[in-house]
Amino acid sequence: MKNFINWSSIEPACPAIASSPPPASAFSASSVPYFLLSATADSSPGFITSSQLPNSVLGSTTASKAAEYLAALVSNSQLANPLLMQTQTAGQFNQQLLNTEQINGSATTQTSFPGHNSATEALIAVLAQSAHSVNNTTQRTTNNNLSTASFGQSLANNLVASVTNPAVSTSCFSSTAQSSPGTYTPNAATILSSIESQNSPTNLPPSRQHSAFQLVGGLPQPNFPVLQHPSLQLHGTLPLLSQLVNQREQQQQHQLQQQIQSTLENQIHLPSPSSIQELQQQTQVESQMSQAAAAAVSALYPSIMCKILQDHLGPALRPSLTSTQFKPIPQNERIDIKRFRGKEPHEWSTEDVIAWLVSVARRNDIPFEDFNVNGFAKCSGPLLMLMNEQRFRECDSKYGSLIYVEFRKLISDDTCIDDWMRTYKEDDQRPSTSNREQNSETLSLNLLCPPSQNSSQTLNGLLAAASPRSPFANNMAFPQQALLQKMSPIQPQMRLPIPIANIKCEEGVPSTSEYRESRPTESSLLHGVSMKIKRNKDGRPRKRSQHTKGNKLWEFIREALKDPSTCPSVVRWEDPHQGVFRIVESERLARLWGEKKNNKKMTYEKLSRAMRTYYEKQILVPVPKTGLYPKKLVYKFGPGAHGWCAPPLLVASSLQMDQHENMS
DNA sequence: TGCATATTTCCTGATT
């Protein structure tokens, strides 16, 4: 157990650990694979340029994306043989992590941090550790075949350890210390949450049960056979790298097959069939290792797996990769990702919606490819306005709620939706039937796209898509039903039950509506679609309520602690039992809070002032000055707060840590 | 309309 390092024992001694990257000495040029050094990028020297990346990475061509991609590529190739992963980089990295003095050293400065390769190296180190630990496990359990699950678990555990550790997550995983510190972390955290939900600590091998807070150190010193090729030293091109990877794997497979073949042919000279079995097992393990590594990386980094890698991984992995998940944005379908900003949501075309989704992904540090864009492919702004949270979840089961919340923020001041609905109401009240038809058509078309598009479509055509038994199929009163049915499969109970004219008064959903009475939940479909326009004295429309449930600052922080996209990258637990948490990135938290409150001027200064008002109400209580916690940016929930509870994994890990500390 | 609530904004000064 000596080679475990307990992060919690280091952190209190160094509250500023998250902002103190390792010294430059931890990495040297000679320890970096050639192709990382040879590539150049405008924004981040040392990384491959965005033009060299596949489409799936182009959604957000940040340096960290490039780093992730390269890391995946490296790991896919090198994890095929775990020994290759025991690189100098990994060894040095781990030694560096183990050196508490260095971590605590005040001499570390931002400028000395080699930001151009840190993310990749950190990841390689973690992957190396995974390979190493699995290798050990394999040696210990001789006859146990290495399973995909166990390897993936090991990899996941190491990433848990790394991401949980602020020194790694905030400093090392930030690909470019200068331009985008910490940008890697949310992705990793997002991925980890799904892993954590699958892997309970009790299922881990004994050596990994403290993984959430510990990182194994002391890797053997290396022998780093980098992929050496003259071209790579000049141009770090992915196709060539991929080709080399393929060639090398084919060679390895071929050699092993030859070995087995010759062994079988010379069987008479062999002492026992068990050796053949061992050799076959070795081959099997090698193959499984390769696939397991690939599966693990693909599971961890679905967004950065490009077609080259998928092809490389072989059929065993493909079933786990959905076609939609990795569908690149076609080059010829580029969209103006800024246009939507100049429009109101009800003016958004389907392209604007996609562009907005890109911005949501970026803002939340979610790989855009993780969004089920297909689910929103036919949604225009007006249609989004009619969709409730459940409908968003139907479009994207994973991120639907988040996207819904983001969209509600956009229309929170009720301006655009009110205007839009009012316009329709005015039109709708015109007596002429022909007008009604026309207006219904306009609206229905608007739901799909703004007037500029799809104008050739007719109302009849749209209505034809509706169920013939629909109560609105023949009266033109509510074409949204038809549209929603056409858009995507909708559960019958989700159908819009009432004519739009009747739903304009939030508090007055018509009492005559049999639908409402028989199915009260249906009114929730129109949550937020309010015709009641509240305005301030100066005539400006009121912003969305600040007192809405779940909209208080402490509740926002509570939710951030539950959200893998913000915990532990923005806020994280210090002591989940006691309700002690720490703000990791203060300004980012303030920015997120500002976004929620539609206040671009929010700062951490102001946020913290609001936090201090909570001491009076005991929503927060002073953090005990026991020396257990950092002195800054640490808060504690008090009896006035409720609903906070730490993720089970953290609690379990923390308990184990307590036991471990008690034992020692 | 007025009051209560929950911040938000600005500030000074202390601490890390």
Next chain:
DNA sequence: AAATCAGGAAATATGC
């Protein structure tokens, strides 16, 4: 030196 903490005071936005 910069970031953070502490808290007073007034302003603002919103719900009821």
